[in-house]
Amino acid sequence: MKLRLKIWRQPNATEKGKFATYDMDNVSPEMSFLEMLDSLNGTLVEKGEMPVAFEHDCREGICGSCGLYINGHPHGPQKLATTCHLYMRVFRDGQTIVVEPWRARPFPVIRDLIVDRTSLEKILVAGGYISVDTGQAAESNTTKIQKENADESYDSAVCIGCGACVAACKNASAMLFVSAKVSQFALLPQGKVEAKRRVQRMVARMDELGFGNCTNSYACEAECPKGIKITNIARMNREFWKAKVCGQKTV
Amino acid sequence: MTKLDSKIPQGPLAEKWTHYKEHARLVNPANRKKLDIIVVGTGIAGSSAAATLGEMGYNVKVFCYQDMPRRAHSVAAQGGINAAKNYKNDGDSVFRLFYDMIKGGDYRSREANVYRAAEVSNASIDQLVAQGVPFAREYGGTLANRSFGGVQVSRTFYAQGQTGQQVLLGCYSGLCRQVDLGTVTMYPRRDVLDIVVIDGKARGVVARNLVTGVIERHAAHAVVLATGGYGTIYYLSTLAVNSNATAAWAAYKRGAFFGNPSFVQIHPTSLPVLNEYQSKLTLMSESLRNDGRIWVPKDKEDKRHPNHIPEEDRDYYLERRYPAYGNLVPRDVGSRAAKERCDAGYGVGPTGLSVYLDFKDAIQKQGKKAIAAKYGNLFELYHRVTGSDPYEEPMRIYPAGHYTMGGLWVDYGLMTTINGLFAIGESNFSDHGANRLGASSLMQCAGDGYFILPYTLSDYLAAEIRTPHIATDDKAFEEAEKNVTGRIDKLMKVNGRKTALSFHKRLGNIMWNHCGMARNEEGLKKAYDMVEELEKEFWKDVRIPGTPNELNQELEKAIRIADFFGLAKLMITDALDRKESCGAHFREESQTGSGEAQRIDSTYSYVAAWEYTDEAGTPVLHKEPLVFENVELKERSYK
Secondary structure, three states, X not given: OOEEEEEEEOOOOOOOOEEEEEEEOOOOOOOEHHHHHHHHHHHHHHXXXXXXXXXXXXXXXXXXXXXXXXXXXXXXXXXXXXXXXXXXXXXXXXXEEEEEOOOOOOOOEEXXXXXXXXXXXXXXXXXXXXOOOOOOOOOHXXXXXXXXXXXXXXXXXXXXXXXXXXXXXXXXEOHHHHHHHHHHHHOOHHHHOOHHHHHHHHHHHHHHOOXXXXXXXXXXXXXXXXXXXXXXXXXXXXXXXXXXXXXXXXX | OOOOOOOOOOOOHHHHHHHHHHHOOOOOHHHHOOOEEEEEOXXXXXXXXXXXXXXXXXXXXXXOOOOOHHHOHHHHOOOOEEOOOOOOOOOOOHHHHHHHHHHHOOOOOOHHHHHHHHHOHHHHHHHHHHOOOOOOXXXXXXXXXXXXXXXXXXXXXXXXXXXXXXXXXXXXXHHHHHHHHOOEEEEOOEEEEEEEEEOOEEEEXXXXXXXXXXEEEEEOOEEEEOOOOOHHHHOOEOOOOOOXXXXXXXXXXXXXXXXXXXXXXXXXXXXXXXXXXXXXXXXXXXXXXXXXXXXEEOOOOOOOOHHHOOHHHEEOXXXXXXXXXXXXXXXXXXXXXXXXXXXXXXXXXXXXXXXXXXXXXXXXXXXXXXXXXXXXXXXXXXXXXXXXXXXXXOEEEEEEXXXXXXXXXXXXXXXXXXXOEEEOXXXXXXXXXXXXXXXXXXXXXXXXXXXXXXXXXXXXXXXXXXXXXXXXXXXXXXXXXXXXXXXXXXHHHHOOXXXXXXXXXXXXXXXXXXXXXXXXHHHHHHHHHHHHHHHXXXXXXXOOOOOOOOOOHHHHHHHHHHHHHHHHHHHHHHHHHOOOOEOOEOEOOOEOOOOOEOOOHHHHOEEEEEEOOOOXXXXXXXXXXXXXXXXXXXXXXXX
């Protein structure tokens, strides 16, 4: 396959970036998108040029490192797949592919296609946990959990923290990410004790960090590589108002 | 010369750990906040250790390579985590779990450590459940279990095929809590390049900030390495592409002995090599062997589509050779059996280097829905990568480099031969002998981090309460920093023509062919020379564009690969020394009549602990004799 790549190049956070064009001749449809970039980078390095910086690690769709905005879609055109699981067979010979980093104010560019997503971690630090000290847990089976709830909790817990939801949203909202964590715990008895405090603190931190609001465009759900459901956002809103209305002191 | 002392407590096996805990020295809560601890690596072991130590009141600094701890490669573990809960009432117990691990490891691990790993396993499950890890449950609301290779009970807890992710996220949430409480400070995007030793004690690290390129000094009263394994030495492996041996290798060069470096697990069920561009072999969880049946055609020339090959023309070779365990034989046995069939010409697929993993019978019996509930995400994954639908036709699989049983040598307290330098999780050698059983790595990592290290590290730190904060202007820090910058300068100055990755591919090839699933003296010796040659070429011809003072991924790769050459030679040296076959280490010269691994207990019943001498010199072998008081050494049979 022959391809034309237009890739965002930006040496660091402070300098201005621009698109660079690269023509590739020998792209195999069997390559993954990242392997195609490896191949481009090999050529650039041999010429003494700086390769395109992009983030990647496990290359099996679970670590959440990779995240490229490809032809207007986070993780590219394929549904329910991370960039590392995008294969070149979904592109046409001769196609132009535009590759950008996630674009959102809370995700500043570090270099080329790498952005800083630690704002997501800052939200988790504000309560995305259950407070249990090591060794203080009761025997697991003393608390029975309805299978349906456990399964639904798992479905929310599979979020890989890639940030595609934020990149997909015109408001750069992180509601899908935050609501997935809130839901995982809200559905389990272990998480109930701190539920009110958790949801209020996480939402407050999210707002503070400059993430936008949800305006129900459903873009996040459509682009999420792990199929996290937008119903989580509704649940989070319920949890949030429940906490407010039930007189929990604002935290 | 350092003397090996494993410091195994006296007393009966089942009482050693209790006895240790009851007599370990403690640090008073008021003193804990005066003590600094560095934890390198944030997988399950690192995260759980850092969170627990923070909770106890120590000042903890955590380093990770990625932008966030949640991306550490523990995240990719699929199948499950073992514990001796005996929820299935099928005869499980702490002793049974211990026994399975000792036997599974082909009697090359330390009894006391393995028993302790089994002993704390139940507490890890309780801890994780309390943290909100959504393990699979039965309709009655209790936790579900499944079976794994090499055992005859169901003791594996799981969260579909993403158990590692869920367990890591549980540990990570605990870590986030400690960051929130201010006991733990995170240092992400750091590559720890050297360990600082002052007066014989580990006192800090030198790290490169991967964003700015700045070389940083960080001091502490003790250093914990939780840096995982080095399976990426094969280039193509199931590991994350950025997994490396850098920090562990630096520790080795500073005097930490390396235990059993050649013990590498080759996982039997990975996607096969599909093309020359491939950068990664994706694992297909061992749990698939609960329902999937492995086979090749009985006739080498049978080129029919697998769906058209009738039962009588299929060779379910694992069921044939190992009727007692069938498709659930341990990983080393399963891998070698696949290699044997493919080498004999029965392999399938375009390269002839793969076998079928077939779900036809399971789907027929249980229905597509039940299979999807158990393995849905794995089936999707397979479909996406290969373009073939495993609900409709069998998967094709082949063994791939996976887990390193070898690692830094540690004593019972998980301390390396450098005082104050600890190694936990996959980065140490301790619990899995010559072969690891499935679902026992998550178990070890959580056990080390939550329940073992906090005791043993406190015992060490009890003698450090009078030591003030360590200053980073000590000459040892200066020397370590110079060592790091000198090496980086040397790499940058090579200015050759080839990419670091091209060297990695070639190194991987040498190691896979000669120090992989099967090894022999001639091949190993040849491989050693080839690695040396390649290393020389690397230092003459690698090209790293840009400067070290910026985000430079080519430099990161080159640093990692430069260390792999030394490690590769150490692995080969170790494999040459051990002229027996045991577990995953299969020396072709030492096999039984039926082609099984032949141990030689009279000569090789030891842990090989290698001491670094200098860049050019040969490492010195120290032997820790393995004493078995509670199990009888048998030929490991799964027939």
